[in-house]
Amino acid sequence: VSTSDVRHLMTIADLTPKELTFLIDRSAAIKAATKAGEIPEATALKGKTVAVMFSKRSTRTRISTEGAVTHFGGHAMFLGKDDIQLGVNESLYDTSRVISSMVSCIVARVNGHSDVANLAKDSSVPVINALSDAFHPLQALADILTIKESFPDRPLNTLKLAWVGDANNVLHDLMFACAKVGIKVSIATPKEFPVSEDMLEIARAAADEHEGCVIETTHVPEEAVKGADIIVTDTWISMGQESEKLTKLKQFAGYQVTNELAERGGANADWKFMHCLPRHQEEVSDEVFYSPRSVVFEEAENRLWTMIAAMETFVIKKGKF
Ligand code: CP
Ligand code: NVA
Numbered sequence: 001v002s003t004s005d006v007r008h009l010m011t012i013a014d015l016t017p018k019e020l021t022f023l024i025d026r027s028a029a030i031k032a033a034t035k036a037g038e039i040p041e042a043t044a045l046k047g048k049t050v051a052v053m054f055s056k057r058s059t060r061t062r063i064s065t066e067g068a069v070t071h072f073g074g075h076a077m078f079l080g081k082d083d084i085q086l087g088v089n090e091s092l093y094d095t096s097r098v099i100s101s102m103v104s105c106i107v108a109r110v111n112g113h114s115d116v117a118n119l120a121k122d123s124s125v126p127v128i129n130a131l132s133d134a135f136h137p138l139q140a141l142a143d144i145l146t147i148k149e150s151f152p153d154r155p156l157n158t159l160k161l162a163w164v165g166d167a168n169n170v171l172h173d174l175m176f177a178c179a180k181v182g183i184k185v186s187i188a189t190p191k192e193f194p195v196s197e198d199m200l201e202i203a204r205a206a207a208d209e210h211e212g213c214v215i216e217t218t219h220v221p222e223e224a225v226k227g228a229d230i231i232v233t234d235t236w237i238s239m240g241q242e243s244e245k246l247t248k249l250k251q252f253a254g255y256q257v258t259n260e261l262a263e264r265g266g267a268n269a270d271w272k273f274m275h276c277l278p279r280h281q282e283e284v285s286d287e288v289f290y291s292p293r294s295v296v297f298e299e300a301e302n303r304l305w306t307m308i309a310a311m312e313t314f315v316i317k318k319g320k321f
Contacts, residue, residue, distance in 0.1 A: 007319025045074025157182030
C-alpha cells in the first residue's frame, strides 16, 4: 500500500456528509451496546500498538484515545514531547517513517497543523489529528453526537448553533460538521479575531447542500444567539497563546456566555450550552456552566464513544466506511 492510499483524519473537511453521519451513528450504537453490557471481545487490536504522540497537554483526548485502544484490546503508547527525538534530534519525515513502520495508527496532537499533515503524508498507517492549531476533528464528532442526544425530537437541520468566542481550531471543525449535517451556525467573534475566509468558504460550500442552512458571522454576541438552540464557546486563550492572555481578555469583553446574554439576544427557551473543556470562568458563568442547560459533561464522555468509532473505522477497517 502506498502512503497516499492510507486514509487519515486531519479535519472534518476530509469527511463526506455520509461518512460523518456514519461515524456519529456508529458512536451512538457502540455507546448503547456498551452501556447495555454487550462488551465486545476486545481482539481487533490485540497485540497491536497505537502511538499517541502529544506535544501539548490533554485530559479528554488522551484518555478517550487510550480508552478506545483498550476497547479493542490494543496498547496505546503515550509519547509526550520530551519522550521522543521529534523536533529536537530528528526530522518529521524520519519520525513518521520510523513510527509508522512499528504501529497500527498514530494519534498526534501538535502545534502547527503542517506538523500533523506532514506526519500523515509520509506515514504508512492512519494518522488521526488529536488537535492542531487549525483543527480538532475528534471534538466535533463528540459535539454532533451530543447535539443529537440533546434534541432527540428535532431533526438536525431544524437546529441553530451559536458560537460566541474565539475563531479557533474547535470552531473550524465544529462549523464544518454542523454544515455537513444541516445545522445553521451563527458565529460571534471580536472584530480583532474574524473567522478565516478560507474556513468559511469550506463550511459554506457544505451548508449549500442543505436548504436553509447558513453560516453567519457577526461581532455582536447578542446577534449570534438570536433563535439559537445551542450556545457554544471555548477558551479565549488556546494552548500556545499564553503570552497574548492579557490583551485577549480585554478584546473579549462582553463575550462571556451568561443567562442574561442568551435572554437579551433571544435564544430559544430550551437552549443548551456546550464547551469542549477545559473551561475558564471568563468565557462562561458558573450559573450557565453548572446548570441543567449545560451538556458539557455528556459532551466530554462522548469523546470516548466517538473515538472508539473513529478508531474502528480508520484503523481496524482501514478507512472503509
Ligand atoms: N477538549 C479537549 O480536547 O480536551 P483535552 O485538551 O483535555 O484533550
Ligand atoms: N482551542 C483550545 C482547545 C483545547 C481542547 C486549544 O487549542 O487549546
